[in-house]
Structure formats: C-alpha cells, structure tokens
Amino acid sequence: MPAPARTSIDAIVRAAADLLEADGPAGLSMQAVGARVGVRAPSLYKHVSGRGALVRLVAEDAARDLGERLDASAPFGTPPKEALGAAARALRSFAHERPAAFRLVLSPAAEEDRLDPETARRSSAAVVRIAAELAGPEHALEAARTLTAWASGFVAMELAGAFRMGGDVDAAFEFGVERIADALAG
Amino acid sequence: MPAPARTSIDAIVRAAADLLEADGPAGLSMQAVGARVGVRAPSLYKHVSGRGALVRLVAEDAARDLGERLDASAPFGTPPKEALGAAARALRSFAHERPAAFRLVLSPAAEEDRLDPETARRSSAAVVRIAAELAGPEHALEAARTLTAWASGFVAMELAGAFRMGGDVDAAFEFGVERIADALAG
DNA sequence: ACCTGAACACCGTTCAAGT
DNA sequence: ACCTGAACACCGTTCAAGT
Secondary structure (H helix, E strand, C coil), X not given: CCCCCCCCXXXXXXXXXXXXXXXXXXXXXXXXXXXXXXXXXXXXXXXXXXXXXXXXXXXXXXXXXXXXXXXXXXXXXXXXXXXXXXXXXXXXXXXXXXXXXXXXHHCCCCHHHCCCHHHHHHHHHHHHHHHHHHHCHHHHHHHHHHHHHHHHHHHHHHHCCCCCCCCCHHHHHHXXXXXXXXXXXX | CCCCCCXXXXXXXXXXXXXXXXXXXXHCCHHHHHHHHCCCHHHHCCCCCCHHHHHHHHHHHHHHHHHHHHXXXXXXXXXXXXXXXXXXXXHHHHHHHCHHHHHHHHCCCCXXXXXXXXXXXXXXXXXXXXXXXXXXXXXXXXXXXXXXXXXXXXXXXXXXXXXXXXXXXXXXXXXXXXXXXXXXXX
C-alpha cells in the first residue's frame, strides 16, 4: 500500500533553518526538525540522507538568498562606488537578519561542508561585476576578493562581539566602505 | 588518602588543541582528551568544568599565541605601512599553521563562547598601534577594524576554499595589503 | 511508499564507591 | 584528593515491522 508523504524536503529545510536561527547549531537536531514537520526523526531519512546533508541544504538555500539580495542591491547602471556601498550594506543586513545562516555561509568551513563551486560563484556574481567596474576587468578578481573579505570579516567580527572597545560601529562600517572603494578604484 | 593529580589543566588544554587541529570540533570529545592525557573522561571534571569551558580555554590560548605573533611581527620603529603588511602576513601564517584554532578565535561566535574582552584587547593591541600610526590617532579604531576585518575575512575565505575561481591567492593577498595600507593612510 | 518503535553506538555529565 | 565504573539523558542512524 503506497502511503503519501506527510512532509516534504522544502518543509524540512525550512524547519531546519528556523531551528538553526532560534536555537543555534545544537538546536538543529533531527528530533527537533521531525517534531516541527510532524514526523519522527527516522522518517526524515526518507527525504534527506542525514544531518550533515540537511545542514548543507540550509547553507545552499541561504547562499541563494544572499546572492539574490546582492543582485537586487544595485541595479545595472548604478555608479560602481555607490553599487559597492549598496552591496556591502546588503551583506550586512543579511547577516543581521539571519546571523546563524550568515555564519553557515561565510564561516571558514572544513573541507567536507563547503558549498559547491557553482552555488558559491552565483552568490558572488554581483560583487565580481561591481569590482570589475571599479578596478578594471584585469583586477576584477583581486578587487572582489578584497571587498568580500573586508565586508564579511567586518560583519563576522560584529556578530562575534569583537567591537566592544566602544566607538560607532555603523560609522566604522561606512568609513571602511569609503576607504575600500577608493582603494579599489585606485 | 590524598592522591596526586595524574594530569594537569595544561596537558588537558594542549591535548584538546591537538585533537581540534587533527580531527576537528567533533574530534574534541571528553573521552578522546582523557585518552590522550591518561585518565577517563569523568576525571577531567576535576580540572575543567565541562567541554564548553575546555573549548574556551583552547580559544584563549590560541588568542594569546596570535597576539604574541602580531606583537613580534613588527618591532617598534618599523615604518607603519611595512608593519601593516608584516602583521597581516603573521595573521595569515597563524591561520595556515593552526586553521582550527584560527576558526575558533576569529569565527563569528555565539554570545556564550566569546573571548573575554581583555584577552581580545591584548591580542589586537599591536594592530591598533599600527593603525594609529597609519591613519592618525583619531581614526585608529576604525582603521584597525578595517584592517582586521579585511585580513581575517580574506584568510577565512581562503580556509573555506572560497578562492576557487583561479588566480594567484598570494598575489591577491599582497594586492589587498597594498590597497588597504594606502586607503588607511589616505 | 512512507512512517514507526526499538535498538545500537556514540556523546556529555553526575555520582557513589574505591584508593 | 583524585580517579573510576555505572548510570542517565541525550544524540544520529539503522532496520524490521506496520499501514
């Protein structure tokens, strides 16, 4: 007798992402995910091969979300320096809204749980385009790396609570955007 | 009857750091640490209050190591732009030698496992000093943040395998150092 | 074809009992 | 005063049995 699925991979990934955001990595347990979608933990294995694969799906989903936000942050034709600021702020907003997802996507990860190259490429396409406009096509890659490194490093430190020596964090971010843009435009 | 301790907190922290580097966070189990230092897992609780506290001790030890390397990278009197490059390269070397420890110290961490402010301040003192020389005392904090964000972000991406679009990663690093230095001196 | 309870091998942690 | 085995409450995962 065939039995219709009582849940779906989409519902499972969404539940996992919610749990990750609410309770941290330890809160993303197979039992908790099962409870959220209305099945027992062993049933999840009909939809996903294990916890590691589920975490990876959450990361890929987050990377797609981030990539779309970066694309949308600066329409074609926006002056490059302005576009750079907009992209940096979009990254920061994403990190503030979905800090756990940001950590998943941008944290230095061990080999086995890296994003596949195509997902990584797509989520950074907008930044490479902006960098090319600013620094010239021959320095596009280095410039994109410099910008992404700075922005993700800044936000990572912010999330880590590393900016507790006082001072205005927003101002430090804008200071950095300005300086990075000028440096890349060289 | 008193019984002499068969292990020590130092040996335990060292064993934990080794395991973290060799087998990743999951490999740092109380049982594995116990096996390395020659006692059973429950005995570790005579020396450390739990696994979380042990991970924190490893992180503090790594932060101290990193701080010392940064201090040593550029003796007083080194021209600031040169000192900045030396500090950035020292950070990168540390990350290459102790990638797991680097992730522990520089990764965006949840509130409960952050370094205490004093440890954080000491490990970044050298960078703040260099930034002040380069950007002037009134912009020291923002400049230090920009530099640290860029360098740690760059290395984090490097460790995460995010630089797989080809190109020379060493050259990208030097490109970034140069541009950041100019931008901060700006 | 999916879901379940039971089971297995792991964790971290507690604690009474040993020396 | 430290160390131990046993126990407890959790994991992730497998699998035979149910529908």
